[in-house]
Amino acid sequence: MLRLALALLAGLLPGASALAQAELPARGITIIVPYAAGGVTDTLARLMAERLTPRLGVNVLAENRSGAGGLIAAQAVARARPDGATLLMHSSAILVVAANTPDLRFDPITELAPVGFVAGLPAVLVVNPAVPARSMPELLGWLRANPGRVNCGILGEGSTDHQACKAIERTAGTTMEFPVYRGLPPLNIDLLAGLIQMNFGSASIQMPLVREGRLRALAVGTAQRLAELPELPTLLESGVPYDGLAVNALFAPAGTPAPLLARLNAEVAGIMAEPAMRERIAGMGALPGPPDAASLAATFRRDWDRARAAAQR
Template identity: 40%
Template sequence: MTIARRSLLATPALLALARPALAQEAWPSRPIRMVLPYAAGGATDVIGRLIADRLSQRLPQRVVMENRTGAGGSIGSAFVAKAPADGHTLLFHNIGHAVIKSLYATLDYDPAADLKAATIVAESPMVLLVPPNSPHRTLAELVAFARANPEKLSYGSTGGGGALQLVSLLFLRAAGLRMTEVPYRGGAPAALDLASGTLDMLYDAGLTGFALAKGGRARALALSGPSRSPVMPEVPTMAELGFPDATFMVWQGIFAPGGTPDPLLARLQAAVAAVLAEPATRARLMELGAERLVGNPPAEAQAFVTAEMAKWATILREAGVRAS
């Protein structure tokens, strides 16, 4: 066979191999759909829309947020997991992504295999609150009473693997406590019950939790983050108070279908990192309570998510939270 003949036979194969590369070169070639698996208005939704807006200014195509809610976030996540792996359908999710498999016995996608992390965007602390008239003025006093009176104290939770439930379970596990979980449909009604003294303890997002404490509607005992907050620097961290294993940050990240090429993920991550470096974007995210902006590479982000999945599977199992 001549060299010319071999070249002619090889051409279709070479062209087939070139197509993914050409597609990546053109990315994005049309508007990007970024799915958020929760209702509009929450912290993850607000942060996601900010990131989408800023990415739209940097990329040659718009990034459009779309809320696809239901089943603890699994409906929106499954939609992205089954989408073409071409970088035009993304998922903006939070820590709920790491626990969904532990909460639902049946899912029509595999969170670990069918979605790939592009980057972690931001992390936010939560603050442990007690009623303004609570007899427990320090975390040590609260812990001592709870240990002597198992399940007598109550804490607010939104259940379903939400941040309020997760951070509370982490604290109870670290301190060796048993309290009574009181379910709520959202953080706002729980905060009202805390302010009235109906509820004994509540974790809240740092931004709103500090507002409650500053307004005299709650007393802040500890912060879940690794360092004190500039908003209320007098509030100590869990680690400072002897509970480093209760350190907790709510995170948000961007995910793509599992088959998305690594070079495309790297381009997406670079664009997000550039957005997070903008002074105006950083200032706005800080206002929203995101005290740590991340923007890490895909491999690092995926390793973090994998570790989170393993950690929360253990904690939820030990707490008796079973998949339904």
């Protein structure tokens, strides 16, 4: 009777239900990584797992589950029990794959709930040094003078680099070719050899080649200039209607209780505010994102709409 009375009293207290819903799963949390070990997304997932464990008081582990361009992992998380035990380390590339999958069996927007923005990976427009353009206006003029003769290497139809290069093509009012590569390493072999002339690729990979004088950087794809590369204008400044980051963020299954999502978001934001973590992120050539889940949801929706629009062209 005493236990029953206490239970009834607890039910009457303000916030009692919310506190119960915010309880963390005792069995711990698994962050599903959609790619093989060793990449940026995998590294970020393991950093988050390491730092979330003491903050939450439960074991947090990262598990690689690659395949189908990240869709296997995304669908697994979407179908998991919405109790906070299973999270996804999302990559923007998953949305591109999803938008180009005719028989897609889940809706990323309605079946995944944003937890927290971990890092954005800025991209930079680079050209082979033989290209006679040292600024975006010069590049646009050169493209107009060479319709159909310039190759911009990309990592997939509808990918973020493809979207950026198409925006440049439309701004110049010309045509380009878009050879597809399986990754930046093989793409850079052809770019350095002059077999292709341009690429819009990860700043963390392309800028070391720029500093060595093997490539030339002309612009960045972020909404504002990068503090690390203040001399480079944005594509927007250059009249090219494109801005964006390759986003890595944590998501949970839709239906996860709001108090639990809020607790996880607060812990992720706290981790991303740590000077040591921000330094580690910067060392990877990445940028910390806005801490609130609402901003992440808006970015997620924008990236999904862009990917679908690109897939329909």
